[in-house]
Amino acid sequence: MVGTKPSVMPTPAVFAAFGAAGTPERMAGGRGLTWRSGQIVVRPIEDPEEAAWKSQVLAVIDSSEGFTVPRPIRDDRGNWVHDGWQATEWIPGVADETRVGDIVGAGEAFHRAIAGLPRPSFIAASNDPWSQADRIAWGEATLPADELLELLVAECRLVNAPSQVIHGDLLGNVLFAEGRPPAVIDWAPYWRPPGLGAAIAVVDAACWHGHSLDALADNHGIPQWRQLLLRALVFRMTTLHLFGYWDDAQADRHKPVAAAIATLTE
Structure with missing residues (x-):
């Protein structure tokens, strides 16, 4: 990463x-x-x-x-x-990127708590690589020239879930400690459907922390899960492109995850 x-x-x-x-x-x-x-x-x-x-x-x-x-x-x-x-x-607490279900659950609870917030103006004004990649993943800006990205985008369809402020970087930013609910830290705000936060966490876990590709089929009760996974992976891959980190090793890391998402049913 x-x-x-x-x-x-x-x-x-x-x-x-x-x-x-x-x-x-x-x-x-x-x-x-x-x-x-x-x-x-x-x-x-x-x-x-x-x-x-x-x-x-x-x-x-x-x-x-x-x-x-x-x-x-x-x-x-x-x-x-x-x-x-x-x-x-x-x-106090420790991140554990293997506790994917617990991280998704904490993120969903956090998103419910902030669901009524109006869209802050700084989200649209932000132009860092993460913000640019987010817009690209949702078809709001030009895709980098990359065959794998093009294949993923070709599978994207309309997501009709309403947008709200979300946390777009949950996986390493949920801390666990005995006797206390998970602590959500380092809030990375985006204006997207709340299920995207979970999808990004799951994609990150699959690409970087050995999360089973078969487990990508677990939608955690989130509608249009495949579509959100597609956009999550496009977002992460595009961020690497924009930072200049994309290379053959990164492609090899992300191709199995892309293939697994492509085989999921809508």
């Missing part, structure tokens, strides 16, 4: 503004950009509007037995962002 990059440590003033105490340490997740100090996690933001919007939602979201979230933390001036950084409470 897309690689990580080194992160500059937040200044002591940033940690202090969020009330963090303790020796900072870089966390393993978050693409290498996230730092923990005591009970507070700090990470850089790319879009202040998106960061503030997500923080406001997560501060009041009604979690359930199906999921929880780390609550965002305001700085000493009452803002969600401080000098390009945001903070949340630290929640």
Whole structure:
């Protein structure tokens, strides 16, 4: 998948503004950009509007037995962002990409909790490779020249499920801990049918974590599952193209998953 990059440590003033105490340490997740100090996690933001919007939602979201979230933390001036950084409470737990059913369940519970949100303007304005790949997967932008992508897109049909804000990167962003509902972290917002979040998680698991190709047929109770899987795989493959990571090895990794999805019935 897309690689990580080194992160500059937040200044002591940033940690202090969020009330963090303790020796900072870089966390393993978050693409290498996230730092923990005591009970507070700090990470850089790319879009202040998106960061503030997500923080406001997560501060009041009604979690359930199906999921929880780390609550965002305001700085000493009452803002969600401080000098390009945001903070949340630290929640203990470990990601487990093999627990696909549990991840899908947590994601579906999260999507139910945010189903009534209006579409935020930053989704349409975003132009990073992930956003571009999302639009391509839904026929809203030009497909890269690739025979496998063209074959997948040729199988795409109308998905008539309504769109809402979703989490488009669930698989490695659900943390498990004994005695607590799964914690959904690192929200990647898109405006798509909620089943797409589950489809992306399942495709990621099949491509990168040994999830059985036969298990792709399990639709988790989600309508138009094959169509969502097709778009999920186009999205992930296109992202690799746009980052310049697509090569023969990537093609070999994704072809079996594409073939398995193609054989599913509608």
